[in-house]
Amino acid sequence: MSEENKATVRRFLEEAFSQGKPELVDEVLRSDFVCYDPNSETGEISGADLKGEIEYFRNAVPDLNYTVEDQVAEGNEVVTRWKASGTHEGEFFGVPATGNRVEFTGIQIDRFDESGKLVAEWPEYDLLGAMKQIGAVPASGQEEVTAGAAAEQEREEKGLMDKAKDKLMGQ
Numbered sequence: 001m002s003e004e005n006k007a008t009v010r011r012f013l014e015e016a017f018s019q020g021k022p023e024l025v026d027e028v029l030r031s032d033f034v035c036y037d038p039n040s041e042t043g044e045i046s047g048a049d050l051k052g053e054i055e056y057f058r059n060a061v062p063d064l065n066y067t068v069e070d071q072v073a074e075g076n077e078v079v080t081r082w083k084a085s086g087t088h089e090g091e092f093f094g095v096p097a098t099g100n101r102v103e104f105t106g107i108q109i110d111r112f113d114e115s116g117k118l119v120a121e122w123p124e125y126d127l128l129g130a131m132k133q134i135g136a137v138p139a140s141g142q143e144e145v146t147a148g149a150a151a152e153q154e155r156e157e158k159g160l161m162d163k164a165k166d167k168l169m170g171q
Helices: 002-018 024-028 047-060 127-133 142-168
Strands: 029-035 065-074 077-087 101-112 118-125
Touching: 002 024, 002 047, 002 065, 002 077, 002 101, 002 118, 024 029, 024 047, 029 047, 101 127
Parallel strands: 029 118
Antiparallel strands: 065 077, 077 101, 101 118
């Protein structure tokens, strides 16, 4: 079952997300499937809602492509390390399309039932890195540059004010 379960996870990532086939949800997920996603509002996404998630990601990144980097299976669980990439061409977590390329990585643990259907998933992925790539979050060090530029501008303005004051005072 381990090899079959690994193939199911790979197929789900590559077909449902990369090829935009949300109908695969009905085939590979049990009806009570739950994804414990730390980036969702409630922390949980049901199997029924996962179809909407696939469409949401595909609208934001139409050329979204998942590449499975590594998988390990033991018993009824599969751990998958993957990379996702594409072009930000639609609204994504409130950020309008930028046209920026985005690439982020993730790891997920999937649990299967005895019939080979997915029953639960625990993903962890670099949403912060993706948000930086589309410009929604400043890149590391950018805050300091901005703060430094503001301080320099303030010094220049103070210097100009001092010169203007001196000129008015006849000095």
